[in-house]
Amino acid sequence: ATPSYKAINPNASVPSLVIHHEKSKKEPDPKSFTITQSSAILDFLEARFPNPPLLPSAASFRERSRVTELVNLVACDIQPPQNSRVRKKIEEMFGGDGKAWARYVYDRGFGVYEKLLEKTRKERLGEEAKQSALFSVGASVSLADIYLVPAAQGALRVGLALENWPLLKGVVAECWKLEAFRKGGLGGHGNLLP
Numbered sequence: 001a002t003p004s005y006k007a008i009n010p011n012a013s014v015p016s017l018v019i020h021h022e023k024s025k026k027e028p029d030p031k032s033f034t035i036t037q038s039s040a041i042l043d044f045l046e047a048r049f050p051n052p053p054l055l056p057s058a059a060s061f062r063e064r065s066r067v068t069e070l071v072n073l074v075a076c077d078i079q080p081p082q083n084s085r086v087r088k089k090i091e092e093m094f095g096g097d098g099k100a101w102a103r104y105v106y107d108r109g110f111g112v113y114e115k116l117l118e119k120t121r122k123e124r125l126g127e128e129a130k131q132s133a134l135f136s137v138g139a140s141v142s143l144a145d146i147y148l149v150p151a152a153q154g155a156l157r158v159g160l161a162l163e164n165w166p167l168l169k170g171v172v173a174e175c176w177k178l179e180a181f182r183k184g185g186l187g188g189h190g191n192l193l194p
Contacts, residue, residue: 009036013085017041039075042143054143066120066137070113070144074151078109082154099158106155110165113148117167134174141175149175 001012009016013036020032035041046054056063080086082105087098121133136144152162152172162169175181 008034011036015041017044019044038147039071042146046143052140054141054146056137056142062123063137066116066123067142067144070116070136071147073109073113073116074144074147077112078105078151079154081105082158102154102158103160106151106158106160107164109151110155110162110168114165114168117171121167134171136171141178145171145175148172149181 001009005016006012008018015036015038017035018032019035035044042054055067058064082102087102090096090098090101117136120137124133124138133139135141136148148168149172152168155162162172
């Protein structure tokens with residue numbers, strides 16, 4: 001990372017979101033500020049732009065818990081141990097195969113994600129609920145889906161197909177039908193199309 005980017009994000013990683021705001025009653029100081037880390041950025045966006053909601057309401061505690069469970073599976077158990085910085089160190093310091101390691105992490109993590117999708121669908125009893133389960137937790141996009149799609153693209157990048165996880169693959173396919181995922185995602189990079 002360049003020194004100018006390290007000034008924005010000392011971790012020298014992505015993402016970083018720089019917020020420029022004007023003076024208002026809520027924000028009397030018109031300075032900009034930077035948010036780093038996906039979870040912090042998504043929390044800011046959810047609070048700032050609450051519609052459509054990316055987290056079920058607190059009244060829907062079961063669905064909300066399932067969303068945060070899936071988010072944390074990706075954010076804590078899948079993404080960190082296989083990211084490019086870790087893969088590079090595995091290769092440089094230990095002579096290992098970083099891509100093979102990433103495939104192992106994705107394989108294990110996606111197996112768990114698939115089991116949690118099965119569990120979520122069983123909890124949502126009835127044929128109507130099964131038909132409305134287009135996304136990770138129900139009929140609408142949630143934070144879980146926002147975390148899942150880039151992870152699926154990362155798995156494709158290291159040569160892992162999604163066929164072993166049919167529910168997960170179906171969720172990714174549904175997300176990919178939405179312009180927001182295609183426009184904001186990594187779809188312009190050829191083999192990263194799910």
